[in-house]
Amino acid sequence: MNQQKIVAVIVGLISIFIIGFVLFINRDEAAAPATIVPEVSNDTERESISDENLATYTAAEVADRNTANECWTIIDGNVYDITSYIPRHPGGDTILEACGLDGSNLFNQRRSEDGSVVGSGTPHSSGARSSLEAYRIGILSQ
Ligand code: HEM
Numbered sequence: 001m002n003q004q005k006i007v008a009v010i011v012g013l014i015s016i017f018i019i020g021f022v023l024f025i026n027r028d029e030a031a032a033p034a035t036i037v038p039e040v041s042n043d044t045e046r047e048s049i050s051d052e053n054l055a056t057y058t059a060a061e062v063a064d065r066n067t068a069n070e071c072w073t074i075i076d077g078n079v080y081d082i083t084s085y086i087p088r089h090p091g092g093d094t095i096l097e098a099c100g101l102d103g104s105n106l107f108n109q110r111r112s113e114d115g116s117v118v119g120s121g122t123p124h125s126s127g128a129r130s131s132l133e134a135y136r137i138g139i140l141s142q
Pocket of ligand 1: 065095097103118119126127128132135
């Protein structure tokens with residue numbers, strides 16, 4: 001009888017330990033996405049800023065940022081600072097073609113202004129388009 005009680009206590013303690021361990025692991029997993037949430041909500045905030053509150057830049061100001069160390073581009077009337085994205089671009093250094101210029105055709109069609117094909121010559125994916133939003137710094141002044 002005593003032996004049974006001891007076994008029951010040991011089983012109980014092991015169960016409590018396992019439950020505690022599982023809860024501990026789950027708490028860690030739940031915490032991980034929480035660190036990403038502020039970034040996502042920042043992006044959403046940034047996207048929700050109306051055009052009137054965004055800085056405006058001239059084509060000349062963009063043209064001054066035409067190197068890999070400082071690369072701005074215009075895509076569909078918006079101005080993007082894509083400098084920090086250059087090393088992460090899946091298409092490699094082809095992205096540099098857009099620095100200081102209107103990169104709309106390059107981004108939308110993967111074609112240069114003269115129509116020559118860059119890479120696949122197909123539009124960037126919707127994933128690429130949503131990545132782009134994070135780099136918007138303003139709009140092109142008319
Ligand atoms: C404007 C100049 C750019 C050029 C010339 C360019 C070119 C390319 C090329 C050649 C590829 C390889 C795949 C293929 O050929 O289809 C590629 C892939 C990719 N680029 Fe760009 N890119 C540019 C800008 C950007 C920007 C600004 C972003 C995002 C911020 C971006 C995101 C991506 C992504 C995510 C891929 C993987 C394939 C896809 O999702 O479409 N690119 N790009």
